[in-house]
Amino acid sequence: MAAASSTTAVPYLDKVDFMKLQNGSDIRGVAVPGVEGEPVTLTEPVTEAIAAAFSAWLSEKKKVDASKPLKVSVGHDSRISAQVLQDAVTRGVASAGLDVVQYGLASTPAMFNSTLTEDEAFLCPVDGAIMITASHLPYNRNGFKFFTNAGGLGKADIKNILERAVDIYNSFTDEGLMKSKRKASEFLKRVDYMTLYTSDLVKAVRKAAGNIEKPLEGFHIVVDAGNGAGGFFAEKVLQPLGAITSGSQFLEPDGMFPNHIPNPEDKTAMKAITQAVLENKADLGIIFDTDVDRSAVVDSTAREFNRNRLIALMSAIVLEEHPGTTIVTDSVTSDGLTTFIENKLGGKHHRFKRGYKNVIDEAVRLNSVGEESHLAIETSGHGALKENHWLDDGAYLMVKVLNKLASARASGIAGGSKVLTDLVEGLQEPRVAVELRLKIDQNHPDLKGGSFREYGEAVLKLLENHVESDPKLQKAPVNYEGVRVSGLGGWFLLRLSLHDPVLPLNIEASSHEDAVKLGLAVASAVKMYPALDTSALDKFLQTS
Numbered sequence: 001m002a003a004a005s006s007t008t009a010v011p012y013l014d015k016v017d018f019m020k021l022q023n024g025s026d027i028r029g030v031a032v033p034g035v036e037g038e039p040v041t042l043t044e045p046v047t048e049a050i051a052a053a054f055s056a057w058l059s060e061k062k063k064v065d066a067s068k069p070l071k072v073s074v075g076h077d078s079r080i081s082a083q084v085l086q087d088a089v090t091r092g093v094a095s096a097g098l099d100v101v102q103y104g105l106a107s108t109p110a111m112f113n114s115t116l117t118e119d120e121a122f123l124c125p126v127d128g129a130i131m132i133t134a135s136h137l138p139y140n141r142n143g144f145k146f147f148t149n150a151g152g153l154g155k156a157d158i159k160n161i162l163e164r165a166v167d168i169y170n171s172f173t174d175e176g177l178m179k180s181k182r183k184a185s186e187f188l189k190r191v192d193y194m195t196l197y198t199s200d201l202v203k204a205v206r207k208a209a210g211n212i213e214k215p216l217e218g219f220h221i222v223v224d225a226g227n228g229a230g231g232f233f234a235e236k237v238l239q240p241l242g243a244i245t246s247g248s249q250f251l252e253p254d255g256m257f258p259n260h261i262p263n264p265e266d267k268t269a270m271k272a273i274t275q276a277v278l279e280n281k282a283d284l285g286i287i288f289d290t291d292v293d294r295s296a297v298v299d300s301t302a303r304e305f306n307r308n309r310l311i312a313l314m315s316a317i318v319l320e321e322h323p324g325t326t327i328v329t330d331s332v333t334s335d336g337l338t339t340f341i342e343n344k345l346g347g348k349h350h351r352f353k354r355g356y357k358n359v360i361d362e363a364v365r366l367n368s369v370g371e372e373s374h375l376a377i378e379t380s381g382h383g384a385l386k387e388n389h390w391l392d393d394g395a396y397l398m399v400k401v402l403n404k405l406a407s408a409r410a411s412g413i414a415g416g417s418k419v420l421t422d423l424v425e426g427l428q429e430p431r432v433a434v435e436l437r438l439k440i441d442q443n444h445p446d447l448k449g450g451s452f453r454e455y456g457e458a459v460l461k462l463l464e465n466h467v468e469s470d471p472k473l474q475k476a477p478v479n480y481e482g483v484r485v486s487g488l489g490g491w492f493l494l495r496l497s498l499h500d501p502v503l504p505l506n507i508e509a510s511s512h513e514d515a516v517k518l519g520l521a522v523a524s525a526v527k528m529y530p531a532l533d534t535s536a537l538d539k540f541l542q543t544s
């Protein structure tokens, strides 16, 4: 078993705690210096070691036939550290004796797709794919997501890769590093894979519209890529389908993200696309996160379809195609969404855990035990469909939305995006919906040397006991994560964050007064835990 940190044979290489780079099923770190208190952890040698470790893991998994080297595709989003890390990844993969195919600027779902595509001219399918991205995080961060044709790697695989990386890093020599540089140029190929991927998206919309060449002719659709990797959608998907895309914004990749954070959950980002729709009198607005695995839409009346409303829209589309199917979502979805999916749409809502991988894996599991599910979707805007290999793809979600517009047009229904607006009619939405993130101070003596997770679990247990003794509150009968409670005109969920020393608290209610009552119920239970910073909750309780 490898040690968690490293002491390398090359004296100028820093000692690195590789295991700290794990962020669930991703790897994330600091790739650019300059932010105080955030030293660079994702250096070139660290990256090279991780890429070599992934290659070793992949070779073992695929039980290589030595006569035919495995192929790994590498792509990146718009971050300023992308080129440097792409070169380092290339060296790492090549040093392990695998072929490298660079795609340049790409989306995360396109990288997964490259493990499934059958097209020799594009050197596909590849055996493994690496996406260099840190999603919506600040400019100085970066990271990796890994794929095989079985999907994204899970937590245990990432841990295994990081453990291997420690050994590889520790055995680096100057000579070895030089050799991997030479090998990289020898084994490297470049392919314009995004052209192939986008032409498949275009084909999917044409097919759904009855093989019409330009099914979106006359529709005005604006795209906001937030200077991430999603700018391709306007030129390479919407325009060939006949849509007008003037007024689209922030399509140019710029890793400093000068306009807004590319994140459909972010209020400023949603405001930006909403304004673009109104200013351009567009039929529809589409927004992506940095690496295009998440998306949201805005209709012509400036109504935002993100979070629960996006799930309602996608559920309506999928349930028309697959009546009665189960929709798997994350844990922070609203009660109104359940009522909508079950009573209005006739489907089943399976509210599972937070985390897109958890949600997708659960949908796959349900199908394997005989419960049909066609959609796994998170409030964050991550969504995957069974028909699309459970590929977590923000662009494909938008294809489903475009299909709906195009088929409405084909059957003579006018009115731009009204067909979408109508699909969510009847969705009950709370007046108040907040997420308050309560931090656990890991250095607080009250942790008594234990982990923040143990501390968080103790807080949750106490809250659960409080709820059980309060007749006005009812614990959710089925719940997979944290403490979810109904009563007092709404509901709340307190749970542990997937990665951070934080207890996120979601409260939804029909009035601020009711939301405050629910907040007070939480506050009175958790006040006995001094390492929990409740200032966000206190502030909410003080506003009237």
Ligand SMILES: O=P(O)(O)OC[C@H]1O[C@H](O)[C@H](O)[C@@H](O)[C@@H]1O
Pocket (backbone or CB within 6 Å): 354, 355, 356, 357, 378, 380, 382, 496, 497, 498, 499, 500, 504
């Ligand atoms: O648990 P939280 O801190 O709210 O974070 C939850 C989020 O973590 C990651 O970013 C995952 O990619 C998301 O799928 C998930 O929604």
